[in-house]
Amino acid sequence: ALLQALKQGLPADNKAGVAVAAPAVYLAQIQAELAGSAIDVAAQDVSQHEQGAFTGENSAAMLKEFGVRYALVGHSERRQYHGETDAVVALKAQAALAKGITPIVCVGETLQEREAGQTEVVVKRQLAAVIHQVGLCVSELVVAYEPVWAIGTGKTASPEQAQEVHAVLRAQLAAATEKAGRVPLLYGGSMNAVNAAQLLAQADIDGGLVGGAALKAADFLTIIAAAQ
Numbered sequence: 001a002l003l004q005a006l007k008q009g010l011p012a013d014n015k016a017g018v019a020v021a022a023p024a025v026y027l028a029q030i031q032a033e034l035a036g037s038a039i040d041v042a043a044q045d046v047s048q049h050e051q052g053a054f055t056g057e058n059s060a061a062m063l064k065e066f067g068v069r070y071a072l073v074g075h076s077e078r079r080q081y082h083g084e085t086d087a088v089v090a091l092k093a094q095a096a097l098a099k100g101i102t103p104i105v106c107v108g109e110t111l112q113e114r115e116a117g118q119t120e121v122v123v124k125r126q127l128a129a130v131i132h133q134v135g136l137c138v139s140e141l142v143v144a145y146e147p148v149w150a151i152g153t154g155k156t157a158s159p160e161q162a163q164e165v166h167a168v169l170r171a172q173l174a175a176a177t178e179k180a181g182r183v184p185l186l187y188g189g190s191m192n193a194v195n196a197a198q199l200l201a202q203a204d205i206d207g208g209l210v211g212g213a214a215l216k217a218a219d220f221l222t223i224i225a226a227a228q
């Protein structure tokens with residue numbers, strides 16, 4: 001029902017790239033529902049391994065069979081609950097790129113790290129691992145800044161706080177590629193229909209990685225409208 005509402009509500013002149021990131025078991029259904037629409041399919045994770053005996057993992061090649069165009073890598077919940085290190089996240093980004101899937105690399109600091117003044121150090125360390133791993137493919141990444149303290153909490157980073165970090169990430173990308181301006185930088189963490197426009201108005205915030213607010217089609221469509 002959510003996908004139908006999104007498809008019907010997306011204006012014909014929509015200019016924002018839109019993708020739905022679903023758990024792997026729903027990807028076939030999502031692919032079928034979104035066929036012929038302007039909405040892309042994304043996975044919430046991808047294996048770091050190209051192939052082999054890794055029971056339970058979904059390789060990039062397998063995801064590709066279901067029309068997956070993007071894969072989140074390094075979402076803070078994967079880092080926190082599944083022990084994913086910067087090195088593993090970097091391998092996942094590389095594995096996705098190798099099969100033509102665009103990785104959406106998630107970075108972000110915890111509340112403790114922010115309060116310790118470590119935000120810049122943490123996000124730069126997380127992104128550096130990926131930049132180092134993917135080499136010349138840096139310009140093919142999407143990067144999402146998701147402060148851990150803002151995810152699902154209703155506490156959004158202020159537009160100024162988010163922009164400050166996005167500017168750091170943009171500069172880091174610019175040191176690695178001439179095409180840094182083309183790398184979409186998304187903000188995630190309690191983005192909603194009310195605060196999206198102000199966040200998206202910031203110079204280096206190109207889009208959103210929306211969780212809770214995307215579960216209501218009307219709210220998600222409002223955010224998409226703000227991203228034009």
Ligand SMILES: O=C[C@H](O)COP(=O)(O)O
Pocket residue numbers: 146150151152153154188189190191209210211212213
């Ligand atoms: O996966 C989604 C992001 O982590 C943001 O979630 P949220 O918008 O519910 O805070």
